Amino acid sequence: MEPLNALVVFLNFVFIPAAAYGAQLALGALGVTLIYGILRFSNFAHGDTMAFGTAITILVTFALQGAGVTFGPLPTALLALPVGIAATALLVLGTDRSVYRFYRERKAAPVILVIVSMGVMFVMNGIVRFIIGVEDVVFTDGARFVIDARGFREATGLAEGLALRSTQVITLVTAAVAVALLFWFLNRTRTGKSMRAFSDNEDLALLSGISPERVVAITWIIVAALATTAGVLYGLDKSFKAFTYFQLLLPIFAAAIVGGLGNPVGAIAGGFIIAFSEVMVTYAWRKVVAYLLPEGLEPTSLLQLMSTEYKFAVSFAILVIVLLFRPTGLFKGQSV
Amino acid sequence: MTEAYDPLRDDRGNRDISITKIGNPPVLTPAENRETRPAPGAVRAFLTAEAMVGGYGRGANILNGCTVAAEKGQIAVIVGPNGAGKSTAMKAVFGMLELRQGTVTLDGEDITRLKPQERVARGMAFVPQTRNIFASLSVEENLEMGAFLRRDDISRTMEQVYTLFPILKEKRRQPAGELSGGQRQQVAVGRALMTEPKVLMLDEPTAGVSPIVMDELFDRIIEVARQGITILMVEQNARQALEIADMGYVLVQGANAYSGTGRELLADPMVRKSFLGG
Numbered sequence: 001m002e003p004l005n006a007l008v009v010f011l012n013f014v015f016i017p018a019a020a021y022g023a024q025l026a027l028g029a030l031g032v033t034l035i036y037g038i039l040r041f042s043n044f045a046h047g048d049t050m051a052f053g054t055a056i057t058i059l060v061t062f063a064l065q066g067a068g069v070t071f072g073p074l075p076t077a078l079l080a081l082p083v084g085i086a087a088t089a090l091l092v093l094g095t096d097r098s099v100y101r102f103y104r105e106r107k108a109a110p111v112i113l114v115i116v117s118m119g120v121m122f123v124m125n126g127i128v129r130f131i132i133g134v135e136d137v138v139f140t141d142g143a144r145f146v147i148d149a150r151g152f153r154e155a156t157g158l159a160e161g162l163a164l165r166s167t168q169v170i171t172l173v174t175a176a177v178a179v180a181l182l183f184w185f186l187n188r189t190r191t192g193k194s195m196r197a198f199s200d201n202e203d204l205a206l207l208s209g210i211s212p213e214r215v216v217a218i219t220w221i222i223v224a225a226l227a228t229t230a231g232v233l234y235g236l237d238k239s240f241k242a243f244t245y246f247q248l249l250l251p252i253f254a255a256a257i258v259g260g261l262g263n264p265v266g267a268i269a270g271g272f273i274i275a276f277s278e279v280m281v282t283y284a285w286r287k288v289v290a291y292l293l294p295e296g297l298e299p300t301s302l303l304q305l306m307s308t309e310y311k312f313a314v315s316f317a318i319l320v321i322v323l324l325f326r327p328t329g330l331f332k333g334q335s336v
Numbered sequence: 337m338t339e340a341y342d343p344l345r346d347d348r349g350n351r352d353i354s355i356t357k358i359g360n361p362p363v364l365t366p367a368e369n370r371e372t373r374p375a376p377g378a379v380r381a382f383l384t385a386e387a388m389v390g391g392y393g394r395g396a397n398i399l400n401g402c403t404v405a406a407e408k409g410q411i412a413v414i415v416g417p418n419g420a421g422k423s424t425a426m427k428a429v430f431g432m433l434e435l436r437q438g439t440v441t442l443d444g445e446d447i448t449r450l451k452p453q454e455r456v457a458r459g460m461a462f463v464p465q466t467r468n469i470f471a472s473l474s475v476e477e478n479l480e481m482g483a484f485l486r487r488d489d490i491s492r493t494m495e496q497v498y499t500l501f502p503i504l505k506e507k508r509r510q511p512a513g514e515l516s517g518g519q520r521q522q523v524a525v526g527r528a529l530m531t532e533p534k535v536l537m538l539d540e541p542t543a544g545v546s547p548i549v550m551d552e553l554f555d556r557i558i559e560v561a562r563q564g565i566t567i568l569m570v571e572q573n574a575r576q577a578l579e580i581a582d583m584g585y586v587l588v589q590g591a592n593a594y595s596g597t598g599r600e601l602l603a604d605p606m607v608r609k610s611f612l613g614g
Contacts, residue, residue, distance in 0.1 A: 029611050190480070193473070197481045200470040207464070208527070209485035 026271025053228025261330025
């Protein structure tokens with residue numbers, strides 16, 4: 001029995017990757033939940049908004065690298081991130097102006113707006129592929145590891161190594177900063193409070209003189225920032241591929257709905273729930289269990305509940321279960 | 337009163353044709369009385385809504401030439417049977433439905449074509465009957481949102497609201513949705529007062545609250561009026577509302593049936609018989 005080694009394996013292959021992935025999903029789900037709370041529809045174009053922001057950030061990163069600018073041990077993409085956010089904000093504000101506002105003024109039913117957002121999704125899909133292509137793009141630079149496996153083994157004398165990649169640390173820190181900023185904005189500033197008021201009771205917000213168009217515009221800008229940040233962090237952690245970002249839509253929606261649509265705290269919790277479920281259900285537990293059981297009792301099978309190809313089934317199953325038994329989500333959002 | 341107390345026939349609530357009114361209830365007809373004072377159309381009051389005709393969307397007229405008015409610091413109450421267009425009249429005064437005819441003036445200025453938000457900026461505040469608070473926001477945030485249009489220091493107004501409703505100060509950090517019905521109504525009125533309005537419009541402020549809370553709310557409303565704020569209010573509890581009213585309007589089928597001071601209406605045998613239940 002070597003529980004320490006078991007813990008290291010667990011941290012290395014389950015906890016750290018799931019935490020980083022959870023932070024990325026949480027940022028994505030926050031965007032979805034804000035749109036749902038303020039504009040009252042499910043934005044299917046969110047995955048492609050993330051892809052667009054990441055694509056622009058990658059191009060700026062390459063330009064910076066070409067000009068010889070780097071960010072020391074940190075990835076250059078973080079320097080390019082503000083440009084990506086600004087470009088995405090312009091794109092979503094333009095989309096709102098040209099597409100969503102038309103339906104808003106006609107007080108279209110939410111289901112119509114959902115379909116409209118699917119149309120927007122296809123258009124953005126095309127734009128992103130035009131800009132950056134369909135291939136895998138790796139744009140990480142700077143230091144690769146904060147702790148590497150060999151160094152850890154040598155320092156601790158354990159059989160198992162623990163690797164902590166710098167992108168994972170950056171993901172968690174950036175996500176924490178973004179969430180703290182968002183909550184400070186929503187709870188402490190006048191504009192943020194007016195957004196919550198608008199989400200809570202639109203008619204009364206109008207009676208109080210809160211301008212809906214201004215609230216909507218600010219929401220889009222925040223969503224652009226969250227989506228681009230989430231996309232860039234995911235791309236740094238793994239790699240960028242337009243199709244992968246489109247696929248991220250499912251876990252992101254699952255996260256937002258599990259937490260309760262329209263509820264920011266729920267979106268964060270949902271992101272981590274989905275990420276941990278996905279990683280834990282598709283992880284082969286043999287090594288961890290082998291370290292925990294007495295010698296001679298090592299399992300012969302992989303102890304993997306589902307192969308990694310089925311990871312989307314996990315979020316889908318959770319989504320269905322939540323919709324069946326608790327349609328408003330864990331943190332009491334609006335019902336779908 | 338010689339008969340025993342019967343909760344179904346006490347003097348709260350409507351006295352129009354209903355299951356609690358057995359026998360042959362008198363039928364109300366608009367504008368038959370010549371005895372009581374006519375609606376003050378000729379004299380321009382501080383807030384005057386004259387000869388309003390209108391309905392929702394392209395639908396039929398709900399208001400058929402109804403007039404309500406209130407002087408500065410006065411309480412005007414609109415009462416009437418179910419479906420008389422009381423709330424509609426209120427919404428029309430606030431610009432929430434488009435008038436086909438008639439005018440609304442505030443302090444001599446024609447505001448008939450202004451949007452509700454613009455009327456808020458001119459000093460009108462409206463407390464809807466339902467969904468009149470931000471349930472997920474704290475009490476204090478509700479008040480802050482009420483003052484959203486103001487750019488000056490709002491702490492003094494907030495103090496005044498807390499003085500008027502001390503319980504709100506105690507619960508100012510709690511989400512408004514967790515308060516009791518009466519406290520929610522206080523939040524709703526408080527939110528409306530935060531704009532420092534000249535006119536406060538209340539749509540059935542005592543709906544769904546207990547009789548004790550109702551009396552309490554009416555006391556507060558009188559206090560607000562004493563500060564020089566004009567109050568226009570729709571009420572189901574006709575008798576109590578008319579008791580505190582400077583002006584009362586009985587609406588029937590979207591038109592004025594009776595109008596006069598609250599005292600006059602309470603004393604008017606026709607109003608008593610047909611509307612207040614004897």
